[in-house]
Amino acid sequence: MANGASTAPGGPGLSFPPETFAKLSPGPFLHAHLKQQDPVRANGRSPEQFRKPTINTGSLTHSNGSAVVRVGDTAIVCGVRAEILLASDIPQPPKDDVETDDLVEDLGLLVPNLELSTGCSPAHLPGNAPGTLAQSLSYRILSLLNSSNLISPSDLSIQYAEPEAEEDQPTDEFKTVTKAYWTLYIDILCIALDGNAFDAAWAAVLAALQNTSLPMAWWDPDREAIFCSPLASEAHKLQLNGLPISSTFAVFSTASPLKRREDVESWILADPDGFEEDLCRETLTVVVATERSEQNPGGIIRLEKTGGAVIDRKLMQRCVRMAKNRCSDWDSALRGC
Structure with a gap:
């Protein structure tokens, strides 16, 4: 069955290629592969084997940072565009002497x-309206960006040392005032999708943010405006608080109303x-931080089921172990880009 062959009893042999078998009976086709003594998936991987990632950065020359990530036949392009948000345009700007992790x-x-x-x-054919998948992935990425404290508020603030005394009274005392913030617009485009879009999209976001450079910016008190240096040599790299790596698992089951649980x-x-x-109804996503810092102590950041x-708890622990082992592949790929 795993090879797609079928013989009718009492009649001539009938066979068809595996691709046809997979389209006609996808569930039995995958089951035939997995129930072998040495289980192997229809794509040739073992059940616990991940696809090897490849990452290229800096491909989009007109963005502050960009990355192209490919995992198997899933390909994601991500670009980061930085814009300035003036503190005066914020209805209730935060106080300069209070900085919280939730500021971003x-x-x-x-x-x-x-x-x-x-x-x-x-x-996703021409003419189809945007579905819920893209909206769901955008929300999950935003939620993970915020909950992981990936970027410190201080790295996105543009500050100015303001004299505390009147202008006609010279003084050496200054107070630091935040005049503006960098807002990062992270545009993600899936150009090829062959499963597990979230892991690939999240890796593209990480790689693009690692590649992001912010111009040197300062507040001009005379013209009351923010100015940015055009020199690339004066720009600074965006610093990330660790590298949270996402690993997703799916469960293929032969359960049916006619089968006993055992x-x-x-x-x-x-x-x-x-x-x-398309054949799995249960998934688990494990997000593990590969680095330790004051803002990101490492370990498990998120579990989504x-x-x-x-x-159950035992299988979840097994998936967490596989996710931690998977981190080394992504860590090497991200550090090498």
Whole structure:
């Protein structure tokens, strides 16, 4: 069955290629592969095997940072554009002597937007209206950006040392005042989709932010405006508080209303492709930080589980171990870009 062959009893042999079998009976086709003594998925990977990532940065010359990430046949392009938000334009600007980790989220300084390009997969054909998948991915990316404290508020603030005395009274005492903030618009485009869009999109965001350079900016008190240096040599790299890596798992199960629970078989599939995602109703996403810092102590940052009841505490611990092992691949790829 795994090879797509079928023979009718009492008649001539009938066979068809695996691609046809996969389209006619996708569930039994994947099940035939996984129930072997050495389980192997239809794509040739073992159940716990991830696809190898490739990352290229700096491809978009007119953005502050960019990256192209490819994982199997899933390809994501991400560009970061920095714009200035004046503190005077904020209805209730935060106090300069109080800095909280929620400042980036409260001011909306990170604005991700994900789009699925026309024809990136069979489900996204020309003329189709934007679906809920792109909106869901955008929201998940924004939520993870804020909850992981990936970017410090101080790295996005433009400050000015303001004299505390009157202008006609010279003084050596100054107070630091925040005059503006950098707002980062993170545009993500999926140009090819073959499953596990979130992991690839999140990696593209990380790589693009690592590649982001912000111009040197200062406040001119005479003209009461923010000015930026055009020199690339004076720009500074955006600093990230650790590298949270996302790993997604899917559960393929033979459960049905006619089967007893003890007869049900199930497998954990790491980094599912598009064919497997259509057959799996339960997923788990594990986000693990690879670095330790004061803002990001490392370890597990987030667990997202949807559908089903196969993944219990024991299987979740197993997925967490696989996710931690997976971090080394992404860490090497991100550091090498």
